[in-house]
Amino acid sequence: MSKTIMIVDDSATMVLSLKSTLEMNGFKVETAGDGAQALTKLKGGVKPDLIITDINMPNMGGLELIKNVRTLPGLRFTPILTLTTESQAEKRDEGKRLGATGWLVKPVAGPDLVKVIKQVLPGA
Amino acid sequence: MSPLLEQFLSEARDFLQGIGEKLMQLEAAPADADLMNELFRLVHTLKGNSGLFDAPEMTRVLHAGEDLMDAVRNGRVAYSRPLADRLLDAMDFVGMLCDELESDGQLGAAHAGDSVRLVDALRHLLQPDDAPAEAPAPESTPESAPAPTASLAEPTPxxxxxxxxxxxxxxxxxxxxxxxxxxxxxxxxxxxxxxxxxxxxxxxxxxxxxxxxxxxxxxxxxxxxxxxxxxxxxxxxxxxxxxxxxxxxxxxxxxxxxxxxxxxxxxxxxLALVMPQGDPNGGPVYDDFAADARRLLQTGDLEGLARNASTLLELSSPDLWIASALRWLQLVLETEPENKAILDALVDCLGSLAAPQWGTAGAAETHTASASTSIRQDPAPRNERGQEAEGVADASDEATPALSPLAADALAAVVAAQGEVLALTDEPRWLPGRLKAAAAALSGCLRATGATAKLQDLEAATAAALARNSGAPLLTWIAAVFPAELVGEPGAAAPVTAAPPSPAHSAPQPPEAEGEIKFGRRAEDAISGPKSLKVDQAKIDRLMNLIGEMVVAKNALPYLAGRAEAVFGVRELAREIKGHYGVINRIAEEMQGAIMQIRMMPVSFVFQRFPRLVRDISRKLGKEVELILEGEDTEADKTIIESLGDPLMHIVRNSLDHGIESPELRRAAGKPATGTLRLRAMQESDRVVIEISDDGKGIDPDIIKRKAYAKGLIDETLLEQISDQEAVNLVFAAGFSTTEVISDLSGRGVGMDVVRTAVEKVNGSVALTSQQGRGTQIRLSLPLSMAVTNVMIVVSDGQRFGVPMDRVVETVRVPRAAIRTIKHSLATVLRGRIVPLKSINDLLGLSAPPKANADDELAVLVVRLGDESLGLLVDDFSETLDIILKPMTGVLAGLPAYAGSALMGDGSVLMVLNVKEIL
Amino acid sequence: MAVEYKKNLVVFHDVVGVEDAEALLEWLQKKRTAKVDLSACTHLHPANLQVLMASKPAVQAWPADAPLRAWLEPILTAP
Structure with a gap:
């Protein structure tokens, strides 16, 4: 049973890059262009096994999204990884505090991405 | 090109555009925090994306830009015009790299210099003016990814x-x-x-x-x-x-x-793992064994010791403490027989039945442990450890043991690794621990080489390092004690042999603004992006072609209905076909409309580049210009919008160059020092109109007249008669240029005739009005869409031709008798005006003469050509039709007589004439 | 389903996720003599592990996955 991963990023390039890597590795991928869109999808019944979200996004940023996701009944324990840059240590700590599991540092190389996912997603 | 790169480039251009716009807007509102955050987000995202590709120059420049924007939005650096200039320069550079990525699929090697220059320029702005220049913050380039992750707290002692x-x-x-x-x-x-x-x-x-x-x-x-x-x-x-x-x-x-x-x-x-366990009682007598073992150990008969241990082990119950101790003895004999200290301790404990006391062996162990942790991959662990253990065992003996080549390599690696660690410029909480660890490793190295005399110096350097919380003193010490030759590996040698960095260099950079980024920037979150799809142009074109075919196929239905009735005599069926035709026709038309709608673009697409252009040019010319954009939402077909770019650019440049005066001149003329340039778009029925107006000095009709006369564009009579309004429109005449000196700004030595030609190419028109001293207004009028062309079909020499309806004035039948020959040219009089006549057959090189109808009348299609009318002699008129005009391609593209072709409902091809060209 | 409840036996399959722990706890509260079959289990979220540790059901079959078994055996073996 392949796992579903939701990618939330306002940059279509980043989404495409992650999506193609994940699909190549047998994951199902859901995408959203910002936190608000992601939340709508999640409330609409999309149930990913893992969420990867950017921090800086229009409409609703990643941190706000994490806060909201943790209030949804089916997503209390879902692993969430933030997409950060090396200069955003504070953001990723803040993300962790709000309920993120960990973080990815952009640019995310394909093998690294898969490695991290296998680390936080048992059975992936 | 990979889809990812394609996506990146398309998005990057949007980002660059957005960055340019935001910078422009910031000039007007430098304190706008929302704008600032949005700008930061754009640069930040673009940088992140660029890291996906092998474009280190791009990433580097964007990184510097991001840092700068971060500093600006946090108020550490004030926004200024020079700052905007440098950022714009940097973004231009990035745009250029994007172009190169698009055309070549990769970046050439030539950009490193530029990128360094730009990064320096940006970083320079990051420094407060009173501070001395600091070394740039460590950059992250794709090579250095993945970025350093968190470290575990230093291991406990x-x-x-x-x-x-x-x-x-x-x-x-x-x-x-x-x-x-x-x-x-x-x-x-x-x-x-x-x-x-x-x-x-x-x-x-x-x-x-x-x-x-x-x-x-x-x-x-x-x-x-x-x-x-x-x-x-x-x-x-x-x-x-x-x-x-x-x-x-x-x-x-x-x-x-x-x-x-x-x-x-x-x-x-x-050694902490070596703990014999088990029942301390029972079993054979061990005293003898312990005494024998000690003797064997002293004489170096390790084989004998192993033999004895093995024998005794066989005699003992495996659960006994002594059996456990023997197993450890066996293991040490097997793994490190040269380590006498450990063997000694183990043999001792066999006698005492107490946990082994490691003594000096334990001390040796401590150093080994810290050293091997720091270097992580010990290239020759056994050898090094052996040397070290001996070094410690013979601590009283100052003789320096000669290092084997292997051990020398290992030593070099250890020292180099410490050098690298010490050269790190970050400032973790555990820096003191790091310094101590490095010092311990270095001390181990000294012991291994027997250079224990230098231990005191090392201790002093360590103390200094800890006091200053910097690795510099230890680096200096390394450079002095371990010369480069010893540290053979060239890469690793660098940090060791390098001159000790100045405190300013090794002083940790303040952590990049992270401390000041506050969570909860709702303002940023509130910015909404347009809900739109990006679709490849080719896909839209395909849709256009398909709907074209659909229209054609649909048009076959009336033919079919006609045949059903005329040939097969089934009127009922014919009516049904017509009924269905009506439905399909409606759907097809709506579909066509919808597809046209997709192709519609707002004029903002061309307008958006002007804020930057006007800013740059006016700055260069020393003029103050305020640009006002209006009606940017006005939409027109993509082709039309795209065709607007160059003419508009030319007009705007002209206006800045020749229209708007310098602030002094303006003030002298009683005008505000800042000139106004207005770009205004609006829709007027089925045309889109663009007005470009300035409040500059206008055009002097006398100068134009004189110049036109001097260039032979008008004769003396016209010079006298021509109105001022007509005169200023002479600027559109081919080969006219208003200033003697062609500036590098307005055009490449071409005049306004280029504008006219470009606009006319898409069936547009251009008009100019000017009031001297008050300003100039140029009005471009263009069709909303050029996808559907309404044509009139004419027949000549048995062939059908299409003539665009916007050229057609009227169709008349003229009796042959009413056609006169004036100076070898045919002409007729229509409603009191003389209309020259041309035979379409002649124009197209067909030899047949025009055919008259039964009443001996000739068919004349009156067309408009600029301000004149002209009659085309054809054989007959036919219906008018909406067609999808396809431009001529391939070899046919070289035939100027045709504007294009269209497929007809019966499958035939209609050639559409380019009336202007054939005349 | 990763957790299969039989009459007096709970069978773990593949990866038993965090969400399953609540139901497992409830079930084990009612079935104090229940046994657990871990043979087909490859991983279980520690929430489930805690429930097992606290309720101490008899393990009828250990995981076929040897490393997992090595982790579980010392903590789930009845004293």
């Missing part, structure tokens, strides 16, 4: 291993661990105490622990006794994980990077 429950690890596991330690692998005890609420962060601590690399032994413990089930909270984590691993520190840091605050590691020296 070795002495603490006594408090670890190592005894609970089965002997077999400890022996296995010992072997691996002997092979140079570092041993760590790791205690992982997950937060109670960690499940709500998506953590699975058990899974994480299970994946610990090089796991040797592990156990789970409940933090406290379990409550009754009814009170148990399954989601509050009450488990502790403890494990023994042979993974290098880096691998553990990697594995536990998300929970490093919940993890504690302790280095485990291999």
């Amino acid at each position: 070795v002495a603490d291993t006594a408090s670890l429950p190592l005894a609970s690890i089965p002997e077999a596991v400890r022996m296995q661990a010992y072997r691996r330690a002997c092979a140079g692998e570092p041993l760590s005890w790791l205690a992982y105490r997950p937060h109670e609420q960690c499940f709500y962060q998506g953590d699975d601590p058990f899974f994480l622990a299970r994946q610990t690399p090089e796991l040797l032994w592990s156990r789970i413990e409940a933090r406290e006794p379990w409550p009754p089930l009814a009170e148990l909270d399954a989601y509050s984590c009450m488990l502790d994980f403890q494990l023994l691993t042979a993974a290098p520190r880096a691998a553990l840091e990697e594995q536990y990077r998300y929970v490093m605050d919940q993890v504690q590691t302790t280095e485990v020296p291999r």
Whole structure:
């Protein structure tokens, strides 16, 4: 049973890059262009096994999204990884505090991405 | 090009455009925090994306831009025009790299210099003016990815291993661990105490622990006794994980990077694992064995010792303490027979039946442990350790043992590794620990080479380093004590041989603004992006072609209905076909409309480049210009919008160059110093109109007249008669240019005639009005769409031709008698005006003469050509039709007589004439 | 389903996720003599592990996955 991963990023390039890597590795991928869109999808019944979200996004940023996701009944324990840059240590700590599991540092190389996912997603 | 690169480039252009716009807007509102944040976000995202590709120059420049914007939005650096200039320069550079990526698929090597220059320019702005220039912050380039992740807290000192429950690890596991330690692998005890609420962060601590690399032994413990089930909270984590691993520190840091605050590691020296266990009573008498063993050890008869141990082991019950001690003795004899100190201690404990006392052997161990942790991969562990153990054992003997080549390499590697660690410019909380670790490793190196005399110097350097919280003093010491030749590896040698960095250099850069980024920038979150789809142009074109075919196929239905009635005589069916035709026709038309709609673009697409252009040019010319854009939402077909770019650019440049005066001149003329340039778009029925107006000096009709006369564009008579309004429109005449000196700004030596030609190419028109001293207004009028062309079909010499309806004035039938020949040209009089006539057959090189109808009248299609009318003699007129005009392609593209072709309902091809060209 | 409840036996399959722990706890509260079959289990979220540790059901079959068994055996073996 392949796992579903939701990618939330306002940059279509980043989404495409992650999506193609994940699909190549047998994951199902859901995408959203910002936190608000992601939340709508999640409330609409999309149930990913893992969420990867950017921090800086229009409409609703990643941190706000994490806060909201943790209030949804089916997503209390879902692993969430933030997409950060090396200069955003504070953001990723803040993300962790709000309920993120960990973080990815952009640019995310394909093998690294898969490695991290296998680390936080048992059975992936 | 890969889809990813394609996506990146398309998005990058949007970002660059957005960055330019935001910078423009910031000039007007430098304190606007929302704008600033949005600008930062754009640069930040673009930088992140660029990292996906092999474009280090681009990433580097964007990184510097991002840092600068971050400083600006946090108020550390003030926004200024020069700052905007540099950022714009940098973005231009990035845009250029994008173009190169698009055309070549990669970046050439030539950009490194430019990127360095731009980065320097941007970084320079980051420094407060009063501070001396600092070394640039360490950059992240794609090569350095993945970026440094968190580190585990420094391992607790070795002495603490006594408090670890190592005894609970089965002997077999400890022996296995010992072997691996002997092979140079570092041993760590790791205690992982997950937060109670960690499940709500998506953590699975058990899974994480299970994946610990090089796991040797592990156990789970409940933090406290379990409550009754009814009170148990399954989601509050009450488990502790403890494990023994042979993974290098880096691998553990990697594995536990998300929970490093919940993890504690302790280095485990291999000797700490040697703890004989078992029943202390019973078994043979061991005194003799211990005495024999000591003698064998002293004479170096290790084989004899092994033989004895083996024999005694066979005689003893495996559960005895002594049996356990013998097994350890065997293991040490096998793995490191040269390590006399350990063997001594083990043999001693066989006699005393007490835990082995390591003494000097333990001291040796301590150094080994810290050294091998720092270098992580010890190239020659056995050798180095052997040397070191001897060094310690013979501490009283100052003789320097000669290093084998292998050991020298290992030593060089150790020293180089310390150099690298010390040269790091970050400033972790554990810097003192790092410094101490490096000092310990270096001290080990000194002992290994026997240079114990230098230990005092090292201690002094270490103290200095700790006092200054910097690795510099130790680096200096390394450079002095271990010359470059010793540290052979060229890469590793660099940090060691380099002159000791100045304190300013090694002083850690303030952590990049992270401290000041506040969470909760709602303002940024509130900015909404347009809900739109990006579709490849080719896909839209395909849709256009398909709907074209659909229209054609649909048009075949009336033919079919006609045939049903005329040929097969089934009127009923004919009516039904017509009925269905009506339905399909409606759908097709709506569909066509919808597709046209897709192709519609707002004029903002061309307008958006002007703020930057006007800013740059006016700055260059020393003029103050305010640009006002209006009606940017006005839409027209993509082709039309795109065709607007160059003419508009030319007009705007002209206006800036020749129209708007310098501030002094304007003030002298009683006008505001700042000129106004207005670009206004609007829709007027089926045309889109663009007005470009300035309040500059206008055009002097006299100058134009004189110039036109001098260039032979008008004759003397016209010079007298021409009105001022007509005169200023002479600027559109081919080869006219208003200033003698062609500036580098307005055009490439071409005049306004280029504008006219470009506009007419898409069936547009241009008009100019000007009031001297008050300004100039240029009005471009263009069709909304050029996809559907309404044509009139004419027949000549048995062929059907299309003539665009916007050219057609009227169709008349003229009696042959009314056609006159004036000076070899045909003409007729229509409503009191003389209309020249041309035979379409002549124009197209057809030899047949025009055919008259039964009443001997000739068919004349009157067309408009500029301000004149002209009659085309054809054989007959036919219906008018909406067609999808396809431009001529291939060899046919070279035929100017035709504007294009269209497919007809009966499958035939209609050639559409380019009336202007054939005349 | 990763967790299969039989009459007096709970069978773990593949990866038993965090969400299953609540139901497992409830079930084990009612079936104090229940046994657990871990043979087909490859991983279980520690929330489930805690429930097992606290309720101490008899393990009828250990995981076929040897490393997992090594982790579980010491903590789930009845004293």
